[in-house]
Amino acid sequence: MQKQSVALVGMLILLALVTLINYFLFSHLGITSITLLYLLVVVTGAYFCELLIASVLAVLAFLAINYFFTEPRFTFEVAHVESWASLVCFLIVSMVIASLVKQLKFQTTESLLASKEAKFARTLAENLALASNIAQLYQDTCRLLQAEFSKPIAIIECDANKTYTIKTASAQIETPDHRLLNWVSDHGKPISPYTDYWVKSSTKNQQWLLPFSRLPSQLPILVVSDVSENEPINTYAAIKSAVDQISQAYERLTSIETAKSAEFRAQEEAIQSALLASISHDMRTPLTSILGAATTLQQPDLSSTEASRLTDLIASQARYLASTTENILSLIRLESTQTQTIAMDWQSPEELIGVVTALYKSRDETLNLIVSIHEPELLIKGNANLLIQALVNLIDNAKQVSAENDSIEIVVSQANERIDISVNDHGSGFDAGFTAENIKKFSSTNAKGFGLGLSIVQAIATMHRANLTIQNRDSGGASVTLSFPAMLVDINHAQ
Amino acid sequence: MLNNALILIIEDDAEISQFLQTSLKASGYLTISATTMMSAKSLLLNHKPALVILDLNLPDGDGRDFISHVRVHSDIPILVLSARQSELEKVACFDLGADDYLAKPFGVNELLARVKVALKRTAMMSLRDDIFKLDDLMIDTVNSSVLLNNTPLHLTPIEFKLLFLLASKPGKVFSHRQLLAEVWGAEYVDDTHYLRIHMGRLRARLEKNTAMPRYILTEAGIGYRLAAS
Numbered sequence: 001m002q003k004q005s006v007a008l009v010g011m012l013i014l015l016a017l018v019t020l021i022n023y024f025l026f027s028h029l030g031i032t033s034i035t036l037l038y039l040l041v042v043v044t045g046a047y048f049c050e051l052l053i054a055s056v057l058a059v060l061a062f063l064a065i066n067y068f069f070t071e072p073r074f075t076f077e078v079a080h081v082e083s084w085a086s087l088v089c090f091l092i093v094s095m096v097i098a099s100l101v102k103q104l105k106f107q108t109t110e111s112l113l114a115s116k117e118a119k120f121a122r123t124l125a126e127n128l129a130l131a132s133n134i135a136q137l138y139q140d141t142c143r144l145l146q147a148e149f150s151k152p153i154a155i156i157e158c159d160a161n162k163t164y165t166i167k168t169a170s171a172q173i174e175t176p177d178h179r180l181l182n183w184v185s186d187h188g189k190p191i192s193p194y195t196d197y198w199v200k201s202s203t204k205n206q207q208w209l210l211p212f213s214r215l216p217s218q219l220p221i222l223v224v225s226d227v228s229e230n231e232p233i234n235t236y237a238a239i240k241s242a243v244d245q246i247s248q249a250y251e252r253l254t255s256i257e258t259a260k261s262a263e264f265r266a267q268e269e270a271i272q273s274a275l276l277a278s279i280s281h282d283m284r285t286p287l288t289s290i291l292g293a294a295t296t297l298q299q300p301d302l303s304s305t306e307a308s309r310l311t312d313l314i315a316s317q318a319r320y321l322a323s324t325t326e327n328i329l330s331l332i333r334l335e336s337t338q339t340q341t342i343a344m345d346w347q348s349p350e351e352l353i354g355v356v357t358a359l360y361k362s363r364d365e366t367l368n369l370i371v372s373i374h375e376p377e378l379l380i381k382g383n384a385n386l387l388i389q390a391l392v393n394l395i396d397n398a399k400q401v402s403a404e405n406d407s408i409e410i411v412v413s414q415a416n417e418r419i420d421i422s423v424n425d426h427g428s429g430f431d432a433g434f435t436a437e438n439i440k441k442f443s444s445t446n447a448k449g450f451g452l453g454l455s456i457v458q459a460i461a462t463m464h465r466a467n468l469t470i471q472n473r474d475s476g477g478a479s480v481t482l483s484f485p486a487m488l489v490d491i492n493h494a495q
Numbered sequence: 496m497l498n499n500a501l502i503l504i505i506e507d508d509a510e511i512s513q514f515l516q517t518s519l520k521a522s523g524y525l526t527i528s529a530t531t532m533m534s535a536k537s538l539l540l541n542h543k544p545a546l547v548i549l550d551l552n553l554p555d556g557d558g559r560d561f562i563s564h565v566r567v568h569s570d571i572p573i574l575v576l577s578a579r580q581s582e583l584e585k586v587a588c589f590d591l592g593a594d595d596y597l598a599k600p601f602g603v604n605e606l607l608a609r610v611k612v613a614l615k616r617t618a619m620m621s622l623r624d625d626i627f628k629l630d631d632l633m634i635d636t637v638n639s640s641v642l643l644n645n646t647p648l649h650l651t652p653i654e655f656k657l658l659f660l661l662a663s664k665p666g667k668v669f670s671h672r673q674l675l676a677e678v679w680g681a682e683y684v685d686d687t688h689y690l691r692i693h694m695g696r697l698r699a700r701l702e703k704n705t706a707m708p709r710y711i712l713t714e715a716g717i718g719y720r721l722a723a724s
Contacts, residue, residue, distance in 0.1 A: 201548075315602075343716070345671075345687050346687050347691070348694075354713055355704045355713045356713065358713075369706075369707075371707075373705075374696055376705065377695055379688055383582075384715040384716040388715050489688045
């Protein structure tokens with residue numbers, strides 16, 4: 001209202017100015033130009049002010065032309081009929097133009113608003129389609145809605161005990177009253193001045209609550225904070241329609257996550273059966289040797305050479321048993337541990353290989369290892385001990401199938417945004433049909449824990465989002481490759 | 496001097512404690528043993544051993560509390576025996592000031608080698624030997640020089656800092672956090688990629704074969720140490 005009063009005063013000043021100019025330049029301008037100048041004032045008024053003000057301006061302009069410029073001047077009398085006709089025409093034309101300008105302005109504003117809404121809907125749709133997990137969906141939603149509507153936005157999740165937690169918020173917000181949140185969850189309906197349930201208040205920091213579901217559910221609730229009683233309905237409608245879009249994306253992501261967790265469970269079961277198949281063979285064999293050797297040692301008439309051979313056997317079988325136990329423990333740990341609880345850090349493949357070679361050296365095991373690292377400063381994100389275990393398992397497998405002087409090659413290379421670590425041997429290669437997908441089946445038929453080791457490598461690969469590929473090389477022997485996603489490492493501040 | 500050093504074994508498992516005592520005595524060391532933290536504290540005070548072998552799981556408390564207790568007033572080498580439970584646990588031991596760790600099960604030769612290194616380091620420190628020499632590598636911490644095959648090695652300031660820090664206690668494991676805090680500053684303790692890259696570069700200058708390092712050894716998931724022998 002105050003804004004319109006200021007506009008009216010401004011337009012009156014403009015009218016007065018135009019009247020002054022016309023008055024002093026009357027002899028030069030002529031009545032036509034003067035009339036057009038007044039028409040301009042009315043059009044300007046129609047564009048910037050309400051139609052009523054434009055109409056008042058039109059009447060005032062009509063009176064001004066009549067008083068100052070129509071014969072006889074300085075009276076409201078009109079001498080000629082033509083002059084009357086001109087004045088009335090001016091009034092009608094100015095009123096019509098004012099009305100048209102007003103309509104044009106309204107349509108322009110509407111189309112600008114529609115284009116802005118369409119742009120927002122497109123950006124939102126793009127972001128929702130790109131969100132790969134629910135956390136990202138929440139963050140993108142809050143960020144985009146806050147940017148578009150300049151209101152603090154938050155998403156609240158509800159658990160089975162009806163405990164509400166703010167998962168993401170674009171700014172600090174006050175947690176809504178639990179009774180209101182319960183009402184929204186129980187009815188699947190929003191709370192806003194445009195819906196059934198709204199407590200009128202004069203404060204400016206009220207909240208709209210919009211559930212992701214239109215049915216009673218425990219789905220998340222979007223909170224729009226700092227809203228007043230008379231927010232435009234357009235804003236509410238736009239946010240409501242955004243929430244509909246977001247809830248569809250939410251449904252899509254939850255179904256993907258459910259499928260993923262089912263896949264994870266199936267994988268856990270597969271690992272467990274591989275473990276059971278291998279455990280019996282892998283633990284009984286060395287135990288039998290140890291028990292046999294120890295009981296033989298108890299015999300009194302044993303030669304010292306024989307005794308020494310038996311103690312060596314006990315030591316080597318105990319070491320084998322220790323490594324098998326470690327592998328089995330790892331599997332149990334891997335399957336009982338969620339990926340996110342494993343400490344992941346930057347690792348250098350070159351360094352991991354260094355640890356592996358040192359390990360074989362400490363065991364006094366000969367290892368004819370040829371290491372080829374194409375780019376030494378590559379880093380992968382992972383858990384050092386698990387990655388070392390994967391490498392040791394692959395090298396152990398390669399050793400089993402290699403002749404004494406055969407070399408085992410480790411190749412680290414980078415291609416297509418992936419970092420590959422391959423262990424290659426010169427053995428007889430894998431049986432036809434053996435792939436990374438059927439390790440479990442293979443593990444139950446193979447001797448010496450070959451499958452157990454690979455099952456662990458596969459589980460470790462999965463935890464690192466790495467791909468495991470198994471293939472026979474054209475030049476003979478097998479090649480097992482762990483392919484890790486390459487990630488950008490910022491070392492600019494490390495200098 | 497090293498061979499008749501007194502070693503305190505803190506281990507509640509009687510068989511393991513027995514095996515440790517037998518093998519250490521067979522190598523010429525003297526041993527005393529404790530099964531609880533309480534008795535270990537008293538033995539430490541009364542006998543002033545040269546080295547402590549510590550099992551983390553003790554009936555009357557966590558072995559890590561013992562490390563903190565000892566480090567308040569003593570630099571005595573502490574060798575931790577770990578059952579490979581958790582990396583975080585091991586890292587915590589090194590951050591608290593443990594010198595070395597051995598994962599169970601371990602062979603006696605490995606144990607004796609670690610004991611020897613730890614005792615040798617204490618002996619060297621007491622002699623205030625500022626020059627570290629191993630094979631072709633010589634590090635002079637006083638004159639800030641590094642020689643490889645008698646040729647001065649040009650290192651960047653960060654590489655110098657890293658190497659000198661490791662050389663300050665050869666054989667001792669420095670955790671990633673300790674190295675990052677000392678070389679880059681406390682706010683960089685989580686930026687392990689800096690460490691990986693610079694260790695890689697330092698190794699490239701020092702080692703003949705970086706995939707089989709001789710001087711700078713990696714303790715997976717924990718940190719680094721300079722080989723002592």
